Amino acid sequence: MIELVGISKSFTGKKGSIHALKNVSISVKKGEIYGVIGYSGAGKSTLIRCVNLLEKPDSGSVIVNNVDLTKLSPGKLRVARGKIGMIFQGFNLLKTATVYENIALPLKLTGLSKQEVEEKVTRYLKIVGLENKHHSYPSELSGGQKQRVAIARALAHEPEILLSDEATSALDPDTTEAILELLLKINRELGITILLITHEMNVIQKICDRVAVMENGEVIEEGKTKDIFTSPKHATTKRFVNSLFSHNLPDEILSTLKETGHVVSLSFFGKASGEPALALVSKKFDVYPNILSGSITQLKDESFGQLLIHLKGDFTEIQKAVSFLKQQQVLVEGVDIDEGKNQRVS
Known part of the structure; x- marks a missing residue:
């Protein structure tokens, strides 16, 4: 056209x-x-x-x-x-x-x-x-x-x-x-x-x-x-x-959270935004998710949600939890699953 x-x-x-x-x-x-x-x-x-x-x-x-x-x-x-x-x-x-x-x-x-x-x-x-x-x-x-x-x-x-x-x-x-x-x-x-x-x-x-x-x-x-x-x-x-999804955390809070786990950003699209994937994580793995901030918005044809969470627990369990979330069509960012390195989410 x-x-x-x-x-x-x-x-x-x-x-x-x-x-x-x-x-x-x-x-x-x-x-x-x-x-x-x-x-x-x-x-x-x-x-x-x-x-x-x-x-x-x-x-x-x-x-x-x-x-x-x-x-x-x-x-x-x-x-x-x-x-x-x-x-x-x-x-x-x-x-x-x-x-x-x-x-x-x-x-x-x-x-x-x-x-x-x-x-x-x-x-x-x-x-x-x-x-x-x-x-x-x-x-x-x-x-x-x-x-x-x-x-x-x-x-x-x-x-x-x-x-x-x-x-x-x-x-x-x-x-x-x-x-x-x-x-x-x-x-x-x-x-x-x-x-x-x-x-x-x-x-x-x-x-x-x-x-x-x-x-x-x-x-x-x-x-x-x-x-x-x-x-x-x-x-x-x-x-x-x-500008629509601001999940910035003060450095001192982020440093404290990293001592006991990992801070990750989760993005949900379409049907995934309505599934209780995060609730299932705490039941399936020895991980305790804490929601720091979040929002759901509507794009033209489907919903889009974002959560900033703190996953508290052993890295091996966190690794399993993140792999599970990805299987549920959840985009996970902010942690290097292969090497166990934290990355700041901004």
Whole structure:
């Protein structure tokens, strides 16, 4: 559906050239929700604007539906952009126009009849849950309602792809949750492929099938959301995951615990998150598990839990217990089972 191949983009400023993107390549499959996450200055905003050529890359290919947009004439590019909707953090609504007019005006410019415009506006306002706000003005709406209008405006052109440029960053947590649920609904019911950028890991966790992590204009890690959560490789990726699961312990407490056993992190996915694996450990082995911290969260399609525990006992018994946990499809980290060396969990 979307193939970005070797995308590079630089900007010239007072201090010289700024390399916003450096040979970036990602592939987004039809019908999936793909997230790009990174801190400020990572290059993610520039990347998403290259998809519809709001920013033209210095080099590389932007392939959408097997067509390289960088090679299209201006006329054909306008047609191709018609299948790519976009929503922004700032909503970009006309303040002096009603909700109806904000959605209808772009449609009228495409040459649709009054009846066709009315049918589309009515349909998509209903989809976003604002069927009673036709005559309201943006100043009369909440932030979440404004974003719903922006989403309806993008959907009214019936795109195959929806680009989301930090669409929830200006919203409170409850409203963010509602907008994410709406994006999930749009993806599932309308089959629209969604590419979004964010700096919030909870957005990735909630709705994304796959994710790319960016830093300094490069993709430093990419994969299924599940895999990124269970085994992040890069330090920046670990920081994002730990923003949801913080299990840091003070050094003095960790040192004390290590004197009588091992501190390990357990990760549970899907059915494993609901199994009493830890309870069985204390019954099967001469090991006493003590839960130090833990949480369970919901990814797009399955639950994911993490526990930080202290396993008190002889190392041989701990070794058996850890092997048992792994057999129960529990990911165990923080202790070297082969050599008996402790490793700090962070």
